[in-house]
Amino acid sequence: MPIEYPFGNVPEYGEPDQVARGIWRVRLPMHPPLKAVNIYLMADGDGLSIVDTGLNNDATRQVWEQLARGFLATRRPTRLLLTHHHPDHAGLLRWLCERWNLPYQMTSAEQERLLPGARQAGSQDADGRMLRAGVPDEVIHWRRAAPHKPESEPAGLPPTEWLPMAGGEQVRIGQDDWEVIEGAGHTPGHASLFCASRRLLISGDQVLPRVHASLDTWGGLPPDGLLQRWLDSFARLQSLPQDTLVFPSHNEPFLGLHTRLDEMTAYHEGRLRTMLEMCAQQPHSVWDIVDATSALGQTSHALYLSCGTVAAGLDLLAARGLARRETDADGIERWRPTAGAPANPGL
Numbered sequence: 001m002p003i004e005y006p007f008g009n010v011p012e013y014g015e016p017d018q019v020a021r022g023i024w025r026v027r028l029p030m031h032p033p034l035k036a037v038n039i040y041l042m043a044d045g046d047g048l049s050i051v052d053t054g055l056n057n058d059a060t061r062q063v064w065e066q067l068a069r070g071f072l073a074t075r076r077p078t079r080l081l082l083t084h085h086h087p088d089h090a091g092l093l094r095w096l097c098e099r100w101n102l103p104y105q106m107t108s109a110e111q112e113r114l115l116p117g118a119r120q121a122g123s124q125d126a127d128g129r130m131l132r133a134g135v136p137d138e139v140i141h142w143r144r145a146a147p148h149k150p151e152s153e154p155a156g157l158p159p160t161e162w163l164p165m166a167g168g169e170q171v172r173i174g175q176d177d178w179e180v181i182e183g184a185g186h187t188p189g190h191a192s193l194f195c196a197s198r199r200l201l202i203s204g205d206q207v208l209p210r211v212h213a214s215l216d217t218w219g220g221l222p223p224d225g226l227l228q229r230w231l232d233s234f235a236r237l238q239s240l241p242q243d244t245l246v247f248p249s250h251n252e253p254f255l256g257l258h259t260r261l262d263e264m265t266a267y268h269e270g271r272l273r274t275m276l277e278m279c280a281q282q283p284h285s286v287w288d289i290v291d292a293t294s295a296l297g298q299t300s301h302a303l304y305l306s307c308g309t310v311a312a313g314l315d316l317l318a319a320r321g322l323a324r325r326e327t328d329a330d331g332i333e334r335w336r337p338t339a340g341a342p343a344n345p346g347l
């Protein structure tokens with residue numbers, strides 16, 4: 001089934017758009033290139049469950065206040081569900097929970113990322129890993145000196161009740177049961193919600209129709225096995241019905257879940273082939289590959305994310321027995337194909 005977008009309209013920020021019985025999509029503002037994050041409002045008994053929060057900034061809070069005066073004036077929010085901890089999804093966790101006294105539900109792996117000190121724990125030896133990846137000093141220093149914006153900071157935990165959820169569990173929302181599908185790779189315990197009786201999937205960032213989600217570059221470069229975990233996390237989604245209507249966190253609701261999962265796999269496999277080809281020409285560090293494949297004028301933040309993606313790819317090539325690393329006298333790890341790698345990986 002090709003990818004189709006059954007809703008022709010792109011609603012204004014903050015304008016609830018009914019996408020299924022008892023489910024409204026609301027676009028909240030973001031900077032380009034994404035421009036918006038979708039949150040979902042779901043009829044839930046006498047109240048309303050909210051999925052995700054938007055960014056912690058004035059523009060987003062203004063949209064919430066506008067919703068409070070309008071749509072939410074007659075529908076009382078009673079629970080907040082979070083797909084994952086990223087600031088565009090959980091940035092207003094604390095603010096929303098306090099405003100409506102909401103319990104919040106998220107997986108334990110995501111909640112851990114919001115605990116005090118989590119960021120420091122994640123960034124241990126980040127500089128060392130960046131140096132071994134060949135990232136130049138000025139990029140490492142730029143990153144360290146980059147000003148922190150409140151909207152990109154972790155949300156902090158609200159004082160209200162945490163209701164854990166885990167993969168395989170059913171969450172009751174209104175009349176329907178929604179299965180929690182836990183994925184890893186974008187973040188450690190990303191939750192998607194699938195309603196089998198209605199063939200609806202709230203996919204978060206796990207499946208996006210037009211862009212590729214970043215890999216988990218928490219505090220530096222990603223841990224081993226990350227890309228394999230990301231690819232593995234497609235399996236449960238592949239088993240969902242073809243005609244599942246997908247409600248993603250960015251871009252428009254769509255049909256064609258299997259096609260998109262195939263595209264996501266092909267995208268990463270294509271990148272792996274390119275990396276192996278480059279390393280076959282001459283040994284490459286993570287940074288050599290980022291530098292050679294990035295568009296001119298990319299921000300340091302984008303380059304930094306690319307380092308994580310490339311490092312995760314090289315790690316997977318090593319796990320498949322296709323590439324190995326050697327550490328130079330300068331302490332930089334450079335990668336070359338193993339004897340078992342295909343001579344023309346691109347063919």
Ligand SMILES: [Zn+2]
Pocket residue numbers: 084086089186205
């Ligand atoms: Zn995300």
